[in-house]
Amino acid sequence: MSFKIDRGLFKYDFIDHHAVLGVPVDADVKEIRKRYLQIARRLHPDSSFTESDEQKQLGNELLSKLVNPAYEKLVGDRTRTEYILILSQIGKRLLQESTSVTLNTDLGKQLAQTPNLDPFYRSAIAKLAQTQYDSLEQVLQVIAQISELNLIYLMRSASKPSTATSPAQPKVQSATPQSTPQNTPPEPAPAPPKEDSVVEQYFRRAQSLIDKNQFAQAKVELQDALKLEPKNSHCHSLIAMVYLKQNQLKMAKIHFDNALKLDPNDERALQWKPKLDKALGQQPSDHKVTSSTNNGDKQPDKSGSGGLFGGLFGGKKK
Structure with a gap:
């Protein structure tokens, strides 16, 4: 069974583990563990809650593919901290793009309007969680509804609004610098350092893993x-090196091209792109960039076991 969800935070290529477990986005570990045990008891194949073999199989798939991964992500100290930071950044990003955010449920529209954000949000989550896994066929719809509430809550928390928003689009008021200039500077100031620090952690871990050939x-x-940060040239050039070391030359080229498109002076891309073009039998193209949606996406290049890159990296995939 496919567990594809295209509403709420899932719509933005993000797995909403809080919605899977039916807990608020600021739930503590104790609350998460308690909720997980409730769900696990309902979904376990030996539970009386699932009667037919088909229901048992569906419950087991929900448990192994959605519930268990969500629990593991939210109870680990490091993974939970990173996940919460990413949630915060997503809330800020969606707030800036709020005109493109649409709501699908009346409950979501009410949450976007209510002046009592926190109590309404927690009450709505609690009510949905009570019957979230009663009907296994409806589980994904309930998860999507909870995720929509999480999305609205994150956006409104990011802007700390004092007034309600339009129900058609949860565009939460971002304070204009007219009346209270003191309130505006503190809002954008802390955001960039947080975002940079999170991404920098990924860079450090990735570089450490590269050093270990992992x-x-x-x-x-x-x-x-x-x-x-999809427009981070440093990240594109570093992941290009990873593909290069795996002898996936076409994927490496795509990311080197993207790096140069974003930053024509990216040193790593400037150093390796001409060599890569040569290895692929191409002429250096004066840094003209190919879109990442070209046919290079279809199959990673598995060549390179010999020649220039085979000599450099041993032609082995890790």
Whole structure:
């Protein structure tokens, strides 16, 4: 069974683990563990809650593919801290793009308007969680509804609004610097350092993994960093090096091209792009960039076991 969800935070290529467990985004570990045990008891194949074999299989898939990964992500100290920081940044980003955010449920529209943000949000989550896993066929719809509430709560918390928003789009008032100039500077000031520090953590871990020749894990770290900063040239050039060391030359070229498009002076891309073009039998193109949606995405280049890059990296994939 496919567990694809395209509403709430899921719509923005983000897995909303809080929505899967039916807890508020600021739930503590104790609350998360308690909620997980409740869900696990309902979904376990030996539970009387699931009667038919089909229901048992569906419950087991929900438990293994959604619930268990969500719990593991939210109870680990490091993974939970990083996840909460990413949530905060997503809230700020969506606030800036709020004109493109639409709401699908009446409950979501009410949350976007209510002046009593916190109590309304927690009450709504609690009510939905009570029956979240009663009907296994409806679980994904309930998760999507909870995720929409999480999205609205994050946006409104990011702007700390004092007035309600339009129900059609949760564009929460971002204070204009007319009446209270003192309130505006503190808002944008702390955001960049936080975001930079999170992405920098991904860079450090990725570089450490690269030094250990653990390229697959390094790639995962850099892919997470790109979700936060898709226009970070340094991240594109570093993940290009990872692909290069895995002999996936076409994928490396895509990211080197993106790095140069974003920063024509990126040293790593400038150093390796001409060599890569030569290895692929191409002429250096004066840094003209190919879109990442070209046919290079179809299959990573698995060549390179010999020649220039085979000699440099041994032609081995990690």
